[in-house]
Amino acid sequence: MANKIIKYFKRKIPFIKKPINEYKTNERFRIRSKYSKYLNKYIVRDNVILYESYHGKNFTGNPLTIFLKLSTLEEFQNYKHIIVVNENNPLVENFSKKPNVQIVSVDDDNYLKYLATAKYLINNTSFPYYFIKREGQIYINTWHGTPLKTLGIDINNAGMADHMNIQRNLLQTDFLISPNKFTYEKLLSSHDIINIFSGKIADIGYPRVDSTINSNREEVLSKLGIQSDKKVILYAPTWRGTVGNESDTSQKLLNEVLQLKERLGNDYIVLLKSHYFAYKYFEEKNLEDICIPNWFDTNVILAGIDILITDYSSIFFEFLPTEKTIIFYGDDIEQYAEERGFYLNIDTLPGPLCKEIEAVADNILKEGLIKDIYLDKYQKYKQSFCYNDDGNATDRLIDIIFRNKNKENTISVQTNKEKVLIYCGAFYNNGITMSALTLLDNIDYNKYEVVVIENPKGTDEKWNNIRKANKNVHFIYRPGVMNRTIFESYRHQWTLNRGISGKLMEMVVPKSLYKNEYRRIVGNTHFDYVINFGGYNDFWSLLFAFSEVKRKTIYLHNDMKEEFNKKIGGKFKHKKHLKVIFSTYKYYDQIVSVAKSTHETNFKNLGSLVPNASKKMTYINNLVNSKKVNNLKNRREYISYNGENYIVLEQNKNGNVIRVKGTQSPGSTDINLVTIGRLSPEKGHEKLIRAFYDALEIDNKMKLYIVGEGPLKSKLIEIINELNLTKKVFLVGQVENPFVLIKESDCFILSSNYEGQGLVLLETMIIGKPIIATDVTGVRSVLEGGYGQLIDNNESALRESIIDFARQYRKKECPKQKRFDYKRYNKQAMERFYKIVLSADGDK
Known part of the structure; x- marks a missing residue:
């Protein structure tokens, strides 16, 4: 017994030491931790004003002019003025002699304390990543000029998230001071928040221009x-x-x-x-x-x-x-x-x-x-x-903000539409991303302002997919990391290790930490709905679960129990994260699977985790991008190389260089089978390849095209080589246009062990090709009713279905499938989306 206790505590030593060591060795963590302590410990002080210019590099411009005026007015003599300057200069040294003026520098302890507690925060650029405008504080952003050159996302060749901290600061701003209409419109639109900015705009001129005029x-x-x-x-x-x-x-x-x-x-x-x-x-x-x-x-x-x-x-x-x-x-x-x-x-x-x-x-x-x-x-x-330049802009500012006068002259640019915040799932090349992009293309933007929230880091794959998003969508990014004290670090890590199960964990979970992080990112913006569309990320699941938003939805894109138990290379792929995510379901108003059969399976396996599961758990079919499918399916282009014909599936032009991606063209004398899906265990590709190998004994004039990338690629290549199938089975990889390959092939075959919905089945149904698919979760409810052939989920059934199809195809006796009315399907899916997700009560 004693040995077990000793071993238990030895295992816990790294857990105990990590936040302490981080505090000792990581200066940025130490700064964030102190700032968090001040946020939690001290109240906002009504008579304190903090001024910051250009990140503390100097003290000039609008903040200086405002300070000079306020410090001379009798009615503000009991106010304390905090000036942020990183290096002393004669001007600031002169100010520091006044008893109600204190000089601080960015990141020092006094700066952190006053940033957390001063009622009035005046800045002409942006506060650091860790800044959170708390309840009771008033943030006045004066910016620093009318823009001739472009800003934010308008800058040529700028990174898509380069503007994120200024964007985040603007979202926390209560009053944006502008010299003219042109400036505030360009500033807000270039930071992608023109219709969701919840602060007030004071188009009153710049205080600093008063200094020039007067x-x-x-x-x-x-x-x-x-x-x-x-x-x-x-x-x-x-x-x-x-x-x-x-x-x-x-x-x-x-x-x-x-x-x-x-x-x-x-x-x-x-x-x-x-x-x-x-x-x-x-x-x-x-x-x-x-x-x-x-x-x-x-x-x-x-x-x-x-x-x-x-x-x-x-x-x-x-x-x-x-x-x-x-x-x-x-x-x-x-x-x-x-x-x-x-x-x-x-x-x-x-x-x-x-x-x-x-x-x-x-x-x-x-x-x-x-x-x-x-x-x-x-x-x-x-x-x-x-x-506005009449020498009186500073007086107008003081009237509006400090005297509470003439506020009716301020401007609001946010629309009256309901606001929807969505996390789409990192925008990898997968079905979730394609589903999210299609959903974003179908939302009624006359009724909703839609904001997608994302992490700022990613590969070209991610940014290419984000560029495909509907142009009405706003994108905001999460700069920096979560502010947390040492104690909050323990609670957060414990939550990530154990999930929120049981009364003890309900007490341990740092709800205020997640609420603060949510506010750090979205600022003052009030959202009516949050949608965790990705459904696989524990951080975003926690953040949305404890956000103070009236309606919260999380999506389940698969048989989540199977995903929980999925192994790749002998290791559980999702188990750790899903344990946490499952435990957050109870905090969501709707838990939405992407197909009826998927919902039935998830309800059976996970319903016990969700209070009132029969009302909260439901399904909404993923939409299908019919426009994209119909457009790309007819883009038939071929090239010849070494005497072979290849069908072009992707083209990228960079300057004078064109990169082409394709595969050997389906032959007219062959029976061509195609499948599309991530090269991952749940897709059953090994089973399909072996079944196809056996079927070749009956009909040797067949080819199999496998479209997709994934962790099992190397293993599948070994199997193809082992079975001597290099001229029969083609691993095509991830391509922009798989639809032309589906159209040029004779049959689509899906060998999945489970699916969320099998979006590619809907795309194939639009093209009108015969379908053979395993009768599993997520597939059944898509194909039932005559849209394709459902078979048992085993190698033998796959083999026999391939052989049967080949015989029928040779005799031109392929069974006809029911025509897919994709317009009606999408209309019904969107009706359910509006009724379940974007409604106050979520009635089904």
């Missing part, structure tokens, strides 16, 4: 130590370098400034306002004297200058109210347009666009003429983008 030129120049009797030029380019290679562009900037100074002479003063990284480069080279200090607010500088030189920076929009000259300098305009892209036609810019620094100097020297030439464009830009 500052005095002589005073600004005096602070900079510059003579006011000279023409002052500010060169403010967009940063082009990459982190770690700052010298790539910084040296070029230096050369350009020196050229301008030499060409323009002593009547002009040239100032450089460089990016943070370029400024650091100049500091390291002791050349910072040619730059405006990084901490000096750009908008204040704009009040003191006479001419602005920029490229694609949004700074010029905020210089427009001064009605002074703007010159654009972009020697890489074509490359930048191709790589990044622009929202506005470059030909409409309110100033000349130069490609050489010498041309910039020439235009400066004829400034008066330039102003006349571009006057009309200048005024049009002012009317379109600067209609």
Whole structure:
């Protein structure tokens, strides 16, 4: 007995040590853990305001202007101001002398505490991945400019999830401060949330532009130590370098400034306002004297200058109210347009666009003429983008947010449609993905806003499938990882190890942890329905189960007991995850199988886990993408190679290179059988190959095509070689167009040991080919009624059915199958989907 106890505790030592070691050795875990502790421990403090600009790199722009105004108003003297700056500078040092101002830096303990407890959070970019806006906090995102160049998903060649943390921050935003309509529309649409953003938009102008309008030129120049009797030029380019290679562009900037100074002479003063990284480069080279200090607010500088030189920076929009000259300098305009892209036609810019620094100097020297030439464009830009710039934007902001006045002037862009959140299952090349994409193509987008939630990492396979999704669908991504304390880590891991079974685990499961993670991702967005369509991921199952959404549905795409017991290479494929997932079923309102027979099996095996299972467990047939099938089935293309004809099943063009994927063409004298499915144990491919081998003794003029990829590929190749079937059995792999192969073949055969539904059967029924399939869960309810031949699930029955089909085919006596009315089928499936999943009561 003692030995058993000792062994038990030895097994538990890694479990006990892991979170502690992680806390000690992983700085990011330690930060998230502390932040979680503050969230759990402290209340929100009503009179605390936290300001952050550009991730704490400096303290400028809108947050600075708001702080300066609030700190001078008598009614806010009892407020505490938390300024986030990672490096001290003269401006911030001066502020820190005030008793109600505290300086913190990103990720330090005080930052974490105030981020968790300050009522007002003001940011012009985004807070870190771990940030969660809690109940009682008010998040004001001011952003930082009118966009000339593209943002988010609009950026040419951008990764599909590169924008995810800004997207996540916007979803948590209560008030989005915008200088004009153009900006908020582009910002929200480029982050794929234009119709689901639940915050209010204050189209009131930028507080930071007040600094430009209300500052005095002589005073600004005096602070900079510059003579006011000279023409002052500010060169403010967009940063082009990459982190770690700052010298790539910084040296070029230096050369350009020196050229301008030499060409323009002593009547002009040239100032450089460089990016943070370029400024650091100049500091390291002791050349910072040619730059405006990084901490000096750009908008204040704009009040003191006479001419602005920029490229694609949004700074010029905020210089427009001064009605002074703007010159654009972009020697890489074509490359930048191709790589990044622009929202506005470059030909409409309110100033000349130069490609050489010498041309910039020439235009400066004829400034008066330039102003006349571009006057009309200048005024049009002012009317379109600067209609709020009257020097009072900060007052309007304070009225709306802090005084609770004029809120009726804010704008809402979210629609009145019900919102649906779906996890589709990682978008692998499988039946679940195809079913999800077809469902997304059939939802009524006049009634619903549909949001798909995904992890940001994946292969080309995943992103290719996501690109196929209906264009009405919003995609949001989960950046970072879950915030958790050491204690929450134990509870979470225990849940993953044991599932939520029994009263003890009901107490152990960290429900608040999952609720916080859900809120971290979706922010303020209120969803009416969540659908765990994938059904195989324990994390998303837990997250949706404990979300505060009024209706929750989880899909069962297979005989889940068989999936639970499935082994590949001697190891259980899904057992660990499904144990957890099964235990979450009781928290869902509907547990939906994808076919009637699948539901009957799942109800029999898993009904005991679900309270009120007879009402909660049901089925909705997967839809079939008839449009895709009918389109692709007729795309017959052939190529010849080494005297053999091949049918093309996939084409990919990359530049001037075309990659073609195909297989040996079905011969007219052969009987051609085809099957499609993942090369996995449940599909029964080994059984089919051996049955086919035996059938060849009766009719040697037959071929078998197996379409799909999977973990058993190597084993199937061994069997094919062992049986000398390399010229009879073809492993085609995963292809974009298997439908043309089905049409060119003579019979579809399915050898599965169990199925969810067998979507490929429906696709074959559309094409109208004969079907032979094992009479198993998920297949029976699809084919019963005359849509195909159901046979016993064994090798012998497969062999005999192949032989019988060959005999009948040779005699042209193949039995006719019932015609499949796929339009009626899809209509009925969608009616059940709306009635069961997207309804308040889920009546069947």
